[in-house]
Amino acid sequence: MNNPLNRRTFLTQLSAAAIATGLSSIPFISSSKSVNPQKKLGIALVGLGYYSTGILMPALEKTENVKLVGLVTGTPEKAKKYGEKYNIPKENIYNYQNFDEIAKNPSIDVIYIVLPNSMHKEFVIRAAKAGKQVICEKPMALNAAECREMIGACQKAGVSLSIGYRLHYEPYTQRIMQMAKEKPYGDIFMVHASAGWRMGRPTEQWKAKSKLGGGAIMDMGPYPLQAARYSTGMEPIAVTAQMFNSDPKVFDGVDETTTFQLEFPGNIFANCSTTFAANVNFLTINAQKGDYGLNPFSGYNGIHGFLPNGEKFDFPEMNQQAAQMDEMCLAILEKRPCKTPGEEGLRDMIIIDAIRESVRKGGIRIVL
Amino acid sequence: MNNPLNRRTFLTQLSAAAIATGLSSIPFISSSKSVNPQKKLGIALVGLGYYSTGILMPALEKTENVKLVGLVTGTPEKAKKYGEKYNIPKENIYNYQNFDEIAKNPSIDVIYIVLPNSMHKEFVIRAAKAGKQVICEKPMALNAAECREMIGACQKAGVSLSIGYRLHYEPYTQRIMQMAKEKPYGDIFMVHASAGWRMGRPTEQWKAKSKLGGGAIMDMGPYPLQAARYSTGMEPIAVTAQMFNSDPKVFDGVDETTTFQLEFPGNIFANCSTTFAANVNFLTINAQKGDYGLNPFSGYNGIHGFLPNGEKFDFPEMNQQAAQMDEMCLAILEKRPCKTPGEEGLRDMIIIDAIRESVRKGGIRIVL
DSSP states (O other), X not given: OOOGGGGSOOOOOHHHHHHHHOXXXXXXXXXXXXXXXXXXXXXXXXXXXXIIIIIIHHHTTTOSSEEEEEEEOSOHHHHHHHHHHTTOOGGGEEOTTTGGGGGGOTTOOEEEEOSOGGGHHHHHHHHHHTTOEEEEOSSOSSSHHHHHHHHHHHHHHXXXXXXXXXXXXXXXXXXXXXXHHHOTTSOEEEEEEEEEOXXXXXXXXXXXXXXXXXXXXXXXXXXXXXXXXXXXTSOOSEXXXXXXXXXXXXXXXSOSEEEEEEEETTTEEEEEEEESSSOEEEEEEEETTEEEEESSOSOSSOOOEEOGGGOEEOOOOXXXXXXXXXXXXXXXXXXXXXXXXXHHHHHHHHHHHHHHHHHHTTSOOEEO | OOOGGGGSOOOOOHHHHHHHHOOOSSOXXXXXXXXXXXXXXXXXXXXXXXXXXXXXXXXXXXOSSEEEEEEEOXXXXXXXXXXXXXXXXXXXXXXXTTGGGGGGOTTOOEEEEOSOGGGHHHHHHHHHHTTOEEEXXXXXXXXXXXXXXXXXXXXXXXXXXXXOOGGGGSHHXXXXXXXXXXXXXXXEEEEEEEEEOOOOSSOOOGGGBXXXXXXXXXXXXXXXXXXXXXXXXXXXXXEXXXXXXXXXXXXXXXXXXXXXXXXXXXXXXXXXXXXXXXXXXXXXXXXXXXXXXXXXXXXXXXXXXXXXXXXXXXXXXXXXXXXXXXXXXXXXXXXXXXXXXXXXXXXXXXXXXXXXHHHHTTSOOEEO
């Protein structure tokens, strides 16, 4: 009985399926669709850094399809603190050594990997081998080869693999995706996207360390990259990139700032940047009839939309992570792929590999 | 009597000098300072393309220190049309062959070169040799070596050389320059600037032709480059750059799109782009306490300013070109350098040369 999903009655809500496959004319919050409370999936968070404890744990108090039932951490103090705070049974708390025993724990359906990037591959594969459904934070892994291994491991184990692209589950981004299809302002010519934050100096952040899969391109880089892709609804055909590091003692073998340029079919062009040097967050799309976009575009909240001629658009504030986990778990319950499966993470990582190849080769154009 | 300025009484208005050298707390329109009407300088426009006939000629109906008295054109129909429209005496109309005879014409004090970029050097030098004060449109020339020749020729002839950086004469840009000095929102970390317009395809525009000094980097490129410099108040120490051309039949040996990245002292970074593929125009400055900038930032009108926390700022609409020519001519009358002399054009062209060197060498970093 390792896979508790076998014991469940699967819902087949056509309207819920529509959430995953199409875009309604007014984007809505997918977490409004929920299964019967007693059907909530049990989730374990692996890695108890800030994103787990400060963001995902509070979000899991609001989810309707999933509840926090397990913790995996290398730090006993964190296990105690958060175990007590969220009434996690002791038998549902694991460390990195005994993690594989989670296979025998029927109360844990889903494992969410929130570790430093360098640990994603190992723990996704171990979670899959344990027969659990897997969610993995972005960036999916250190490179495309790792992503392919992870996808293969999940396929072999017959479990789902979802990547934590939370913006796909919130309405501003959904509206931008919809506009890529409907082109309400005519052809799209150019996309400008930048996401970054000012990291304290000096820092002990793992995100500043090469060994742990740090660097701006790995941390916030996926946001402008994703934005260029979903704003156009297309895949890039070539990339050029540049990396900058003003202080190698602080940024240990990683990029402090990366700029990259993406060419899309039909002469659409994206100029992107990501950085640890500045708080920056904007997405501007230049279309035939004017500019539209989001500013900021990738915040946990406080996103605002703008349209040509100074018009604005806004949606009610929501918990993006709750919506993401609810929809991912609904997809699991309904045995269908979620909107952001491993393949979506792989697509980004192929481009990030090309970004690094361009940098390594002195900035040359890499055909994708 | 080749230099009519010898016959003039020069004004020494301290307040006007302040305009040129300092920044008041509220930027103001420099054209409000004017000489006695009968002291207006006479200006001849060289090259009667759209910028001359559609922009500068109407502006010259509003200037207080300078008036349109001469035309230089290679097209007899244009000479007739605009000569009649603006009551230009026949003896003040020249073509490119007899242009040097302008030296003998005492009614023409200033010559404004508004030709394709490839012709700037020749006509600036010929104007200087004719003993006339010279204004030249941006970009100043095809490369830094040409700029140096032009500066040398004007110095030798004892005439002034001003570059048509009109934004230095309008209050939004002046406010951004002021903020670079005063840093009201703390340290500046990053600048994002992009300027471009969608060129019709196919095109017969000289701006799409290499021979005439075309290309996006030459046309709108100086705007983000200037913006990065005046937003930080600093000179870049290194540059990387990329050029793109989706259709070499349309864009004949020139860049359709150029992206470039500038590193400034103190770990300040600018990500810039310019293009003929999209209507784009924004300047965003990421500072410690938030983002500010102009959107658009380089229009002839319709510029808007924004500050952190959603505040906006605006100034009354004005004629930028009239303000520019009035202030340049006031500087000529007062025998002082204007705000944007040839040396300012040279600074940009040194960086544009480095941008092209980076591209030619496959995108590598060029130390300035």
